[in-house]
Amino acid sequence: MMMMMKFVISNSRFLPHSAASAHTSFCFYAASHFSTNPNPNNPFKPKPHFPCSSNPPHTRLQHLLLEKSKVSFDKLDDALQVFGKMLLMKPLPTVIDFNQLLAAVVKMKHYSVAVSLFRKMRVESIPVNVITFNTLINCFCHLNRVDFAFSLLAGIIKHGFVPSVVTYNTLIRGLISQDMPHEAQLLFQNLIRFQLIQPNVVTYNTIIDGICKRGNPSVAVKLFKNMDNKGCKPDTVTYSTLIDCLCKHRLVDQALGLLHQMTRKAISPDVITYNSLIQGLCDFNRWHDVKQLLKEMDVRNISRDVYTFTILIDAYCKEGMIIDAEDVIELMIQRGVYPNVVTYNSLMDGYCLQGEVNKALAVFESMKRKGILPNTFSYTILINGYCRKKKVDRAIDLFQQMPSEGLTPTIETYSTILQGFFHAGRHVEARNFFKEKMINQGVEFNNVTCRILLHGLCQNSYVFEALSFLQILESRGLVPDIHVYTILMDGLSKNGHLENARSLFDNLPAKGLRPNVKTYTVMIQAYCHEGLLDEANELFREMEGNDCLPDHVTYNMLIRGCLQNKKYYEAGVLLDEMLGRGFATDASTASLLLDLLDVQEQHPALLALWKKYLP
DNA sequence: TGATGGCCTA
Numbered sequence: 001m002m003m004m005m006k007f008v009i010s011n012s013r014f015l016p017h018s019a020a021s022a023h024t025s026f027c028f029y030a031a032s033h034f035s036t037n038p039n040p041n042n043p044f045k046p047k048p049h050f051p052c053s054s055n056p057p058h059t060r061l062q063h064l065l066l067e068k069s070k071v072s073f074d075k076l077d078d079a080l081q082v083f084g085k086m087l088l089m090k091p092l093p094t095v096i097d098f099n100q101l102l103a104a105v106v107k108m109k110h111y112s113v114a115v116s117l118f119r120k121m122r123v124e125s126i127p128v129n130v131i132t133f134n135t136l137i138n139c140f141c142h143l144n145r146v147d148f149a150f151s152l153l154a155g156i157i158k159h160g161f162v163p164s165v166v167t168y169n170t171l172i173r174g175l176i177s178q179d180m181p182h183e184a185q186l187l188f189q190n191l192i193r194f195q196l197i198q199p200n201v202v203t204y205n206t207i208i209d210g211i212c213k214r215g216n217p218s219v220a221v222k223l224f225k226n227m228d229n230k231g232c233k234p235d236t237v238t239y240s241t242l243i244d245c246l247c248k249h250r251l252v253d254q255a256l257g258l259l260h261q262m263t264r265k266a267i268s269p270d271v272i273t274y275n276s277l278i279q280g281l282c283d284f285n286r287w288h289d290v291k292q293l294l295k296e297m298d299v300r301n302i303s304r305d306v307y308t309f310t311i312l313i314d315a316y317c318k319e320g321m322i323i324d325a326e327d328v329i330e331l332m333i334q335r336g337v338y339p340n341v342v343t344y345n346s347l348m349d350g351y352c353l354q355g356e357v358n359k360a361l362a363v364f365e366s367m368k369r370k371g372i373l374p375n376t377f378s379y380t381i382l383i384n385g386y387c388r389k390k391k392v393d394r395a396i397d398l399f400q401q402m403p404s405e406g407l408t409p410t411i412e413t414y415s416t417i418l419q420g421f422f423h424a425g426r427h428v429e430a431r432n433f434f435k436e437k438m439i440n441q442g443v444e445f446n447n448v449t450c451r452i453l454l455h456g457l458c459q460n461s462y463v464f465e466a467l468s469f470l471q472i473l474e475s476r477g478l479v480p481d482i483h484v485y486t487i488l489m490d491g492l493s494k495n496g497h498l499e500n501a502r503s504l505f506d507n508l509p510a511k512g513l514r515p516n517v518k519t520y521t522v523m524i525q526a527y528c529h530e531g532l533l534d535e536a537n538e539l540f541r542e543m544e545g546n547d548c549l550p551d552h553v554t555y556n557m558l559i560r561g562c563l564q565n566k567k568y569y570e571a572g573v574l575l576d577e578m579l580g581r582g583f584a585t586d587a588s589t590a591s592l593l594l595d596l597l598d599v600q601e602q603h604p605a606l607l608a609l610w611k612k613y614l615p
Numbered sequence: 616t617g618a619t620g621g622c623c624t625a
Contacts, residue, residue, distance in 0.1 A: 099616045106617090134617045141618095166618045173619065205619045212620095241620045272621045279622070307622045314623065342623045349624075377624050384625060416625045448625065 079105050083117055087124055095127045102135050111139040130161040141174030149174050165197045169206055176210040184210050205237045212245035220245055240273040247280025255280055275307045282315035310343045317350025325350055345377045352385030360385045380413045387420025395420050414438055415449045422456030430456055447481045458491025486519045493526030501526055521554045528561025536561055552583035560589050568605035
C-alpha cells in the first residue's frame, strides 16, 4: 500500500495529461495493488455499484432521527443507535443522511468507529458517494494510516467517482501529519502539473502549514505571496497560519505586520489570529502590545476564548505573577469561559515554579472534583513540583498512580523523576530508576534524558560510568547532540581528565557537530584550570573564526584564568575588550580581583586594573 | 453533506 501511495505521489511519468484519464490511471495502479495484497483490515473491498436512493419521503420519526444526526450527539452511543435505526428504515435514508451521521461521529473524534460504520455500510450495500470516501480518508489520516487513505483514493475511482479537491487536500494534510512533508509537496506539485485539480485556498493553507511545520517561514511567505498570481486569494486561515509560524520563529513584528496587512485587505482576523499573536508577544514579555491587542479584540467584538485566557494565565505564571493568573481564572469564569485541563495545568505549573506544590495539588484535586480529568501533563507538572522540593517519594507515588488513571508516563515524566533523584542527591536511586524503569522497560529516551543522566553522574564524579551509559544509549539509537558532549567534556575536565575532554572536543567535527559557546567555554575553563593559558587563548581566538562569539561567561572565565595565573596585563586587555562589547564583569571575577589585591596589593599592574575597572 | 490554522510538560 505504501508503494502505491509513493507511486501516486512521485512517479509522475505515468501520469497522463488529461485529468480524467489521470484519475483512471490512479485507479488502475491502486486496484492492481489491492488484488495482489489482500488485507483483512483493508477498509476497501470492491463492491458492485448501487444506485443512490432518491430522497424518498420520510416519516416524522425518521425526520427526527435524521435531524439529530445533523446536529451532534452528546454520546457516541446515541450516534450508533441512530445508525442502527437508519439501517432498518424503508426506504433507506439518503446518502447525505449517512454522510452526516459519519461526520457527526468524526466530529467526536471517534475515527475508528467511523471506519467500522463505513464497513458496515459497504456490507449492507448502503450507497456511498465521493463525500463518504472523503470522510473516511480523513478518518484514516487521523488514525495515522495514510496508506489506507490512499487505498480509498483508488476506491473512489474504482466506483466511477472523481476525486475532488477535498480528497487531495485531505491526503496532503495526512501526509504532512505523518511527517512526510516532502511527499505532500510532491503530490501538490503533481496536482498542478497534471491539472488533476485546481488547488483552492484550503490546498494552499495546508501546504503553507506544512512548510511552516518544517520550520521554514520564509519559504511559506514566498508561497503565500505567489497565491494571488495563481488566482487564489488568501483568507483568514492563510494569514493566521503564517502569523503563528512567524511568532513561533520569534518574528513577532513581521507577524504584526501581517495582521495590519490583512485588515487593510478587509480579511478579518479571528480569535485564533489574535491568540497566536498574543502568545508570540507574551514570549517576549511585550505586555503593552498584548494589552493593545486585547483592546483591539474588544473593538472588533472578537471575544476571548479558553485559549486566550490560558495563554495569559500561562504567561503570568511564568513571570511568577500567580495572583494575576488567579484573577484571570476568576474573570474568565465570570465571562462564561470555563478553564480546561490545559488552563489548570498552567496554573499548577505556576504554583510549582513558586515552590507551592501544595497549592498545585489543591488545583489538581479541584479539577478532578469539577470532572476535568487530569492528563499526563498534569501528572508530570505535579511530579516536577515535588521533585523541585526534593520530595521524590511523593513524585514516585504519583508516577505509580498514573497507569490506574489510564495514563502512560511520557519521556518527560521519566526525565523529570530522573532529574528529581539527582537534585535530591539520590544518585544511586537515579541510576536504578534509569536502568530498571527506563532501559529494561524499553522506554524511548531523547537527548534531554541523556543530558540529565550524564550531568547527574558527572556531578557525582561518575564520569566513566557516564561514558558507558552514553554507549548504551547510542546502541539504542540515540544520536547525542552537542549539549551532551559539552556536559561530558565539562565532567571529564572537572574530574581531572582533561586529555579525554580534549579528545572528545577534537572528535566533534567527525561526528558532524559544531561546538557552541558553552562547549568552547567549558574547554577554556578546563585549560585555565590546568594553567594552560596559551591553549585557552588559542581556543578563545578560534571561536570567533568559527562564527561563535564569546559571551560574558567566556570572557569572565578567561579573565579569571589570567588573574589566577598572574597574567595581569593579559587580563587587562581582555577586560577592555569585554567591556567594549557591552559585557559586565561578573561577581566572581570582581571578588577574585579583590582577593588578589588583599594578598599582594603592592603589585602595580593589579592595582592599575583595580583602579581602572572597579572604581 | 466532506478538507485547513491556535494554548500547557523536564
